Amino acid sequence: MPPASASGASKRPRSAARKRNAADTKTRILDAAEALFIEQGFVATSLRAITSRAGVNLAAAHYHFGSKEGLLGAAFHRRVEPLNATRLEALDALLAEGHPPDARELMRAFLEPLAGVDPESPMPRLVGRLFGEPDAVARPLLEREFSEVAARFFAALREALPDQSPEVIRWRFYFVVGAMIHLLAFDKPPVPLEPPVDPADGIEQLIDFAVNGLDPHAESVRDV
Amino acid sequence: MPPASASGASKRPRSAARKRNAADTKTRILDAAEALFIEQGFVATSLRAITSRAGVNLAAAHYHFGSKEGLLGAAFHRRVEPLNATRLEALDALLAEGHPPDARELMRAFLEPLAGVDPESPMPRLVGRLFGEPDAVARPLLEREFSEVAARFFAALREALPDQSPEVIRWRFYFVVGAMIHLLAFDKPPVPLEPPVDPADGIEQLIDFAVNGLDPHAESVRDV
DNA sequence: GTCTATATTGGGATAGAC
C-alpha cells in the first residue's frame, strides 16, 4: 500500500508529463470532496459520489488518501492552514505594538480572515460544517487544527479585558465561536430567521456583536 | 401499512394488558433514538442500533414511525413542543404587561426554558444536534418546529430595541441562536476552548452575552 | 498511478407468520 498520507511531497511524474485536464487527480478529488462535504456533511457523503464528481476512479481516492477520514483530514487541512496563518499573523502584528491589545482589534484579527478576498471561497463553510459532524469524526480534527490558535487568542483577550474574569472571557469567547460557526455553516440560515440580506456583511456584524458582548462598556464604533 | 404517523392517538390494547416492562414499545424506541441521535447524530445512527438499544425488533420501528426520518421527526417534536410552549407562555406574559418589553427579559424568556428543571434532560442537546445535520434532513424539521416562535421573538425584539435597525436586530438575534446552539450541541465543547466549568451556568452567561451584544448601551446587571 | 472487478459489511425497508 503506497503513500496514503504524504500531504506535501508531490510525486507526480513530471518526466512523462502525465496529463490530466488541468488539476491532477489528487487535487480534483480534494475539490470534489470539499464541495460535497460542504453540501451534505461528511457522514452523508459517499466516496463514490466524490470520485464520480471528480471524474476519477474510486480506487484513486484510497490510493491517495488511504481512507475516507484521511481524505477529510487532507481537505480540511488544506483550507485551515492558510486561515490559521493569517489569524496568527494578524495577532502577532497586534501584540508587536507593545501596548495591551484592543478587544475589537482582536476580534477583527480572529474573524476577518474568514471573509477572505474571494467571496466564493469554500473555506468558511467547510470550517462551519465540521462542527456539526459526530464527535468521533470532528473532535480530533478540530482539536488538531484549532487548539493552538484558540489558546493564543484567549490569552490575548485576557490581556485586553483585564476587568473581566477569565471564566467570563472563556464563556464569551466560546459564544463568539458559536455565532461564527452558525454564520459559516449555512448558505442560507435554516432557522429561525430568514437570511440576513447581505452575507458579505455578516463578518462585520459579527465583529460588532462580539465586541459588545465581550466588553459591554466600550464605546460602540459602528452601531447604526 | 398501518398508522406510521399517528402521533397522539395511542392505540395500545388496554384490554388484554399487553405488558411491556415499563414503557411501551413506542416510547422505548423514542428514548433510544433520542439518545443515539444526540451521541452520534442522525445520519451516523442506524435503525438497527436504535432498536437493539431499545430492546425491540427492527420492524417495530417501521411499524410505528414509517421510516427513519419519521422517527426523527417524532423524537424531535416530543421535546420541542413543550419547549415552544414554555417560551411562548413567557413571551405572552411579558407582552401582557402593557409596556414595551425589555431585551433582557426577552432573552430570558427565550433562553431560560433550555436550562429546564432537570439537568439530565436530553432536550437541549437534541435541539443543538439537529442544527448540524445535512440540510436536507434538518431544514424542514427546523422550519416546522421553530419558525413561528422565532418570528414572534423577533417581532418583540424590534419593539424592545426601537433604536436598532431591523437588519441589525436580525443579525444579532441570529448570532444569539448560533451561540445557543453551540452551547447546546456539545457535552464537552470540542474546540477551541476547554469547557467552561459549570455547564448549568451557561444559560445565564449566554443571557448576559446576548443582552450586551444586542443592546450595548444598556446597563449591565450581572457583570462580575 | 490508474483502472476493473470484487470482497465484505451494513444499511433501510418489507412480506408474511403468529
Place this chain on the structure above:
DNA sequence: GTCTATCCCAATATAGAC
C-alpha cells in the same frame, strides 16, 4: 402489535491487471 426472514441496495475497502 410483534416477530423472523429476507430483499435490495449502497457503502468502504482491496486485489491485481495494466
